[in-house]
Amino acid sequence: MNDKDLRVGSIKDGTVIDHIDAGSALKVVQILGIDENIEDIVSIAMNVPSAKTKTKDIVKVEDRELASDEVDKIALIAPEGTINIIRNYEVIEKNKVNLPKFIKEVVRCPNRNCISNTDEPIKSEFQVINKNPVKLRCVYCERAIEQNVSEHIK
Numbered sequence: 159m160n161d162k163d164l165r166v167g168s169i170k171d172g173t174v175i176d177h178i179d180a181g182s183a184l185k186v187v188q189i190l191g192i193d194e195n196i197e198d199i200v201s202i203a204m205n206v207p208s209a210k211t212k213t214k215d216i217v218k219v220e221d222r223e224l225a226s227d228e229v230d231k232i233a234l235i236a237p238e239g240t241i242n243i244i245r246n247y248e249v250i251e252k253n254k255v256n257l258p259k260f261i262k263e264v265v266r267c268p269n270r271n272c273i274s275n276t277d278e279p280i281k282s283e284f285q286v287i288n289k290n291p292v293k294l295r296c297v298y299c300e301r302a303i304e305q306n307v308s309e310h311i312k
């Protein structure tokens with residue numbers, strides 16, 4: 159994989175999220191809050207052949223440079239993900255995703271009685287206690303999520 163591969167179906171300006179585990183692209187889009195209400199052009203490529211893993215998914219967001227704190231939470235489900243910032247068809251910045259110490263709002267607490275699941279104006283928040291495999295602990299009720307994190311994404 160080199161930067162030239164990114165030019166297949168290249169975009170002029172924007173962000174390319176590469177090396178997403180095959181089948182996880184739609185979850186990545188969901189975590190990024192990309193839905194029918196945004197105006198960015200988003201392309202999703204699934205099951206792309208890759209030397210590094212067997213196949214991978216790629217997400218391209220045109221005309222928007224995603225900040226690392228926006229993108230790092232996708233490390234929940236794409237720990238090998240890379241973020242490429244594109245300007246005028248060139249990759250000007252390339253970073254690996256890096257799971258932050260705390261994840262807000264993205265994950266729903268599996269404890270139905272948790273205060274983050276009530277009508278209280280409290281957003282869910284998890285401490286990351288392990289990055290790979292991902293293990294999370296609710297900051298409110300201390301309930302842990304130790305597997306299948308993607309099933310708990312809102």
Ligand SMILES: [Zn+2]
Pocket residue numbers: 267268269272273274296297298299300301
């Ligand atoms: Zn909780």
